[in-house]
Amino acid sequence: MMNQNQVLIIAEAGVNHNGSLEIAKKLVDVASEAGADMVKFQTFSSDRLVTKSANKADYQNQTTDASESQYAMLKKLELSREMHEEIIAYCKKSNIGFLSTGFDIQSIDMLVDLGVEQFKIPSGEITNLPYLRHVGKYGKPVILSTGLANMGEIETALDVLETSGTHRNQTTVLHCNTEYPTPLDDVNLRAMLTIRDAFGVAVGYSDHTLGIEVPIAAIALGATVIEKHFTLDRTLPGPDHRASLEPDELKAMVNSIRDIAKALGDGIKRPTPSEINNIPIVRKSLVSATAIRAGDCFTEFNLAVKRPGTGISPMRWDEVLGRTAIRDFAPDELIEI
Template sequence: MRNKTFIIAEAGVNHNGDFALAKQLIDVAVTAGVDAVKFQTWKTELLVTEDAEMAEYQKENTQVEESQFQMLKRLELSYDDFSELKAYCDSLNIMFMSTPDEEQSATFLDSLQDIFKIGSGELTNTPFLRHVAKFGKPVIISTGMAYLAEVEHALSVLTDAGLTLADITVLHATTDYPTAPEDVNLLAMQTIKNAFPGVSVGYSDHTLGIEVPVASVALGASVVEKHFTLDKTMLGPDHKASLDPSELTAMVKAIRNIDLALGNGWKVPTATEVKNRVIVRKSLIAGCDICAGDILTAEMVEIKRPGSGISPTRWDEIIGTPAKQDYRAGELI
């Protein structure tokens, strides 16, 4: 049996800059049964210029005319807030994670988490990758917007800075909110795995619904990350492409069922199947009265249930040989 999928509930910025909402998101993640709840940590002044524009989906979902700087400043939580959220997660026995978006926040988060998640926006940020790698902790890195060569470069930077491929999980992702099904390209996850033997692969999902992240598990994702919210109608950049609490719970249940269904890959009957073999399989049956020494012919032998006698896989071995005893018609040979 493979290890169960590591499910990250991505709270992200769906707290809308409200610490109380952030704690409610943790409660929802705990109820859903995920492995970790993840936020995003940054200092706006270190992340973006004051005149950088918002993405089109951000403009549409926030319905506010402002710069990216203004939006991020409005959504920013303090380091003290994150320390309290970490403590709250610990009290509820759920893993706390947060994605740093610049080096100062990465340094701060080192004391709060055992795994670093690097977002797609930092995949090509060589100094930042080196900075995170120096903490010596496992890294999960998203690859939205990336060419395969950019993934290769990021892995080279991380390993040159001291990590091993076994320390790294690469998430396939499409950076579009929400992502249309035709833009998902889940098979790229397998391309990544084949291109970089030794890394684990997973999927960071931005589609609507739960079908695609569940499908990713069947294709080998060891980590699944999915945005969730308290209410998809709230204004904010990511609510629309997020799951509501009931959907998050449904996704976790579906993934856990897929984990069980994947099994160990050995093609052998299950314990329940063994009991059914005798009922469903067939045996060689005397089609007429047969005397000991008679040469068994195809006309004399039938194939019928139950399967407690000689298997018809031995047909060629049995036909043409003498009967070892008398058989009545309908009797197992």
């Protein structure tokens, strides 16, 4: 689907629309203008997702009303089916792919009904067996986040998806940390490579750190998918804005990722088109160190190695030593045999 120099960049709008269709469309605009491949939202029903007494994460208490339950916070961030339809249509108009994380079975079914051809499984559902089976039975490409998970849990989730109908080569596994923002000491990017090597899957990185350095580094390590939260303004109210990129930062990240992906190349070591003309300039040839008469033997005393590299390669030094000069050579003249 993608060649090795292509990276799928998912601009994660998440719930940073604050329940507003107008803001959601502005987020689509920002993602499209930044050059992201897809913009991702979150599809859920608070009634199916969380109990009314469930606590919020510490970072959510710091960014929203601490006296408010997780249920109350999420209820304000739901997107209706009609809002989904408008956002999907707007994405098509804006020439950017639409993706959404379905947090429950009914949300998955609604996304399928809306024409979504790829699933994003959030970190919290990696241990949800009925959910994984339901996603797997569709046989569609899957992006699986692995925040909070150990290797055994990742393996089990992959096995469930595969036995349910989604082949392992259809799944990209994202290394992830669920803390917002993620401390750099907890990023552990090398775990992405451990996942790749252990399970033979394509890998990527879902980033919750501040800034853009870590996702760029992930590309250099071999990530094929990058997911990153963004917002219109980090000062907006809501749980995820503070750990999100603003529009100019998102664009800078996308541009840097594209540059790094291009610079990684195909791994074949050979002269490149941009440097091929430098070969005769930089490399050297065998030349006469002194005047040499026809019939003289070439020796280490009358031969030298100098630029340009348009004559006999110095790698043939042993072959030339002891041979007879076929003509006279002035000093610094390219040797011929």
